[in-house]
Amino acid sequence: MSSRSSVQGHASALHREARDWLLVLTSGRATTNDAAGFKQWCAQSTAHAQAFAETRLLWENLGTAGRQLREREPAVARHGRMTRRAFLGGAVAASAALLVARSPLHMWPSLPDVMADYRTATGEQRQIEVSPGVVVEMNTQTAMNVRRSEGRAVGIELLTGEIQLQVSDGYAGAFEVKALQGGIHAASGALCNVRCLDGRVQVTGLDGNIRVAYQGRSESLGRAQQAGYGSDGLSPVAPADTDEAIAWRRRVLVFDDRPLSEVIAEINRYRPGKIILTNDQLASRKVHAQVSLNQLGDVASLIHQAFGASVRSLPGGIVLVS
Structure with missing residues (x-):
């Protein structure tokens, strides 16, 4: 084996070990002995510590990289043929998505999340006008798709994360948010916060009329009221602390x-x-x-x-x- 091959093999081994440590430390079952062992592993050399830092950054950034490649590189050229650049970009994005889809500990986005119409990275917040009169504020680690009918946005599918939805006065009809087999219907003039995490959806009414529907049941919300649904069904309407619910906007x-x-x-x-x-x-x-x-x-x-x-x-x- 050449000297260069030996170096590359050593680096690959370090990254495999770094990945194993990452899984241990993020399993929720890490002990003080694990912490001591990891600290000792990192102290062996700067290469060990660097391998772990690179591994952690890779997992965190894979989803963002895949989304950016998909947005920047159209898959089809003007004449209907895939360009070489688009093909290579798609291959890289597909490789990233493969790893993303296999995350057992939510350290990087899932495949549906990375392919979403809109997504925010860790710590990122973003405002999207999905339709004239409908504005969605996206919190950190949020992914959503826009639902269209006859070329017009009529709703969104919230895959994960948290949003604040504002429907302006005079908007025709109700705007619908789909999340975990349930639905949130926001009428004209409505403002609400929707949180979809860990298999549960929580909706907080901030203004106007909001209806939450799940498994054949529904609840209507007004200002400072909330309801949620998940494996335990649809919860009854309860008072809401709106300052706590929307503090992330500040x-x-x-x-x-x-x-x-x-x-x-x-x-x-x-x-x-x-x-x-x-x-x-x-x-x-x-x-x-x-x-x-x-x-x-x-x-x-x-x-x-x-x-x-x-x-x-x-x-x-x-x-x-x-």
């Missing part, structure tokens, strides 16, 4: 008497890498806090100060809290 996260485990899970949606909580007793501690999305780099030290937790920062944006 780039703030509001937590009112929430377990630390839920707080960390929410924060992880907005920052690269992952905060991993390994202490079950600490996970149940209740949190009252407001966190700016512009200061998420300090969140680990805030947890340490508030709870006296042990915090270990590792390469690739991984933070262990115990």
Whole structure:
């Protein structure tokens, strides 16, 4: 084997090991022994630490790369033949999508998400006017498709994530959001927040008339009311804390008497890498806090100060809290 081949083989082995460590640390079952072992592995050389950082960035950026290639490179040339550049771009995107589709731990987007009409990356927020009079604000890690009829956008399919939907006064008919086999019907003048995560949909009414339908049942929402659906069916209408529901629009996260485990899970949606909580007793501690999305780099030290937790920062944006 040549010297160059030996170097390449060593690098490939390091990246395979880095991938294995990434899966361990993001499994939700990491222990302090795992953390110590990983720290020792990284300390072997700068190449080890670099391999892990590159692996983590690759998983995070694959979905974005695939989407950008698909948007920039039309598959068909003017004469109906695929160009060489488009073919190569499509091949790269397809390779990325293959890995994306196999994510067992949600460290990168799924295949439907990466192929969505619109998608936001980690920490990204985006405004889309899907139709005259209909504006959708997309939060972090959100994917959606636009549903059309006779060339006109009549609704969207929310694949994952969170949106704020605004339908202007005078809009003809109702605009529909499909999510997890259910539907949200927003009338003219309606404003609502829709969250679709972990197999559950939650809808918060902010203004106007909104109807939530699921499995043959429906509930009507007004201002400051919410309802949701999932494996337990459609929940009844309940009062909603609208400030907490739409705080993300002000780039703030509001937590009112929430377990630390839920707080960390929410924060992880907005920052690269992952905060991993390994202490079950600490996970149940209740949190009252407001966190700016512009200061998420300090969140680990805030947890340490508030709870006296042990915090270990590792390469690739991984933070262990115990």
